[in-house]
Amino acid sequence: MGWELPEQYESPHGTVRWASLGQGDPVVLLHGTPFSSYVWRDVADVLSVRHRVFVWDMPGYGRSEKHAGQDVSLAAQQEVFTGLLRHWGLRAPAVVAHDFGGAVALRSTLLDGVRYGRLALVDAVSVRPWGSDFFRLVKQNSEVFAALPPNLHEALVRAYIATAAHRELRGEVLDALVEPWLGEAGQPAFYRQIGQADERFTREVEDRYAEVDCPVVIAWGDHDTWLPPDRAKNLAQRIPHADLNWIAGAGHLVQEDNPAALTTLINDFLAG
Numbered sequence: 263m264g265w266e267l268p269e270q271y272e273s274p275h276g277t278v279r280w281a282s283l284g285q286g287d288p289v290v291l292l293h294g295t296p297f298s299s300y301v302w303r304d305v306a307d308v309l310s311v312r313h314r315v316f317v318w319d320m321p322g323y324g325r326s327e328k329h330a331g332q333d334v335s336l337a338a339q340q341e342v343f344t345g346l347l348r349h350w351g352l353r354a355p356a357v358v359a360h361d362f363g364g365a366v367a368l369r370s371t372l373l374d375g376v377r378y379g380r381l382a383l384v385d386a387v388s389v390r391p392w393g394s395d396f397f398r399l400v401k402q403n404s405e406v407f408a409a410l411p412p413n414l415h416e417a418l419v420r421a422y423i424a425t426a427a428h429r430e431l432r433g434e435v436l437d438a439l440v441e442p443w444l445g446e447a448g449q450p451a452f453y454r455q456i457g458q459a460d461e462r463f464t465r466e467v468e469d470r471y472a473e474v475d476c477p478v479v480i481a482w483g484d485h486d487t488w489l490p491p492d493r494a495k496n497l498a499q500r501i502p503h504a505d506l507n508w509i510a511g512a513g514h515l516v517q518e519d520n521p522a523a524l525t526t527l528i529n530d531f532l533a534g
Contacts, residue, residue, distance in 0.1 A: 265300045265438070267317070267325050271349050273342040275334070276327030280318035280346070284310025287379075288352050289532065291317050292343070294361020294387065295455055296423065298324025300438055301360065301517045308525050313532065316350060320366075324442050328451040336362070336463035340369040344376055354476075356532055358382040361489075361514070365464050371474060372467045381474060382528055383504075384481045385489055385514050389468055389496045390461045394488045396422055397456060404457035408450055419443050419452060428485040428513030435518060471500040478504040479531045481524060483512030 267279035281299075289309055291302040299306075299317040306315045319326040321342055322334035343366050347355070354377045359367040364386020370376040393401070400407050410418065423439050424431055431439075443452040478501050482494035491508075498506040507527055512519035 265303050267299065267319060271318075271346055273321060273345060275338045275342055276321035276329065276332055278318055278321060278327075278342060278346065279325040280316065283307070283315045283317070284313055286313040287532075288350075288355040289313045289315050290347070290352070290355050290357050291315065292357065292359035292363025292367055293320070293323070294363050294385075295323070295459070296419070296443065296452060297361070297426075297439060297515075298442060300324065301515065304521045305358075305517060305525050305528065309528065309532070312529075313356075316352075316355075318346065320363075322451050322455050328447045328454075330450065332451075332454065333458070334451075334455045335458045335460065336365050336369060339366045340373065343367070344370045344374045347376060353377070354379045356380040356382075358384065358528055359386060360384040360517070362387050364388050368471065368474070369463065369467055372470050378476045380477045380479075380531060382479045382481060382531055383497065384524070385483055385486055385494075385516060386480070386497065387489070388464060388471070389493055389500065390464060392461065392464065392489060392493070393459060394425070396425075397459070397488075400453065400456045401459060404453045408453040410449075412444070412449065415449050415452075416440065416444055426488060426513060426515040428483065428511060428519045431515075431518055468500065471497070472502060474501055477531070477534075479527065480504050480506045481509055481516065481527055482506070483514055483516045483519060484508045484510055485512060485519075486514045486516075488514035 271278040
């Protein structure tokens with residue numbers, strides 16, 4: 263994929279692969295589902311000019327460990343993220359979280375007391391309902407979908423991931439996003455993470471978002487069909503001090519649709 267994560271962290275839910283780039287004040291990037299830290303490659307490269315940027319693949323995703331019976335729920339990822347920050351020795355880092363990663367970051371600060379210097383929420387899973395129609399269909403029938411022949415499974419994953427972007431994804435990018443979900447470990451892992459998605463994990467914290475006590479920016483693709491704009495407005499109402507920004511010409515996968523606008527917004531936010 264041209265994206266390497268050479269470091270390892272042994273979490274309670276499997277080996278986590280991670281990397282850091284650059285020097286300076288720490289910034290941690292969280293990916294969403296069904297993605298990996300690969301989606302942050304361009305943003306991380308720019309941020310690393312002034313910051314030490316930490317990227318990681320959640321257990322069950324990307325280059326991190328995948329195994330049968332693995333807990334990859336939001337609660338499990340919260341536990342891993344909180345432990346990973348301790349492992350890195352970071353106190354009040356800036357955090358930038360996309361999609362599912364947004365819920366992880368919010369749970370870690372509200373339930374585990376983790377402090378952030380700044381928090382950027384990018385098309386974040388945060389307020390109910392969340393998940394596309396396809397996502398809900400697979401969740402209700404995950405065992406049936408997991409039994410698909412590999413070629414049909416690959417076609418399904420490829421078509422699904424393509425809908426996350428407003429613009430057509432380049433072939434090599436789509437290949438890199440699909441690849442972790444293929445093979446004996448990847449195929450069941452894809453349906454495992456959907457099957458364990460549960461809105462109760464955001465319901466537990468939705469009414470506490472106003473307690474987030476650091477500067478917050480919300481960035482949202484103005485053509486997001488996975489998490490439509492009303493979710494962004496709802497989240498902004500729940501975090502009264504948050505600054506809501508629309509990313510023009512972008513769907514849910516804003517890092518691919520408009521990386522320049524997103525990176526500029528994050529850079530300006532980190533600069534205060």
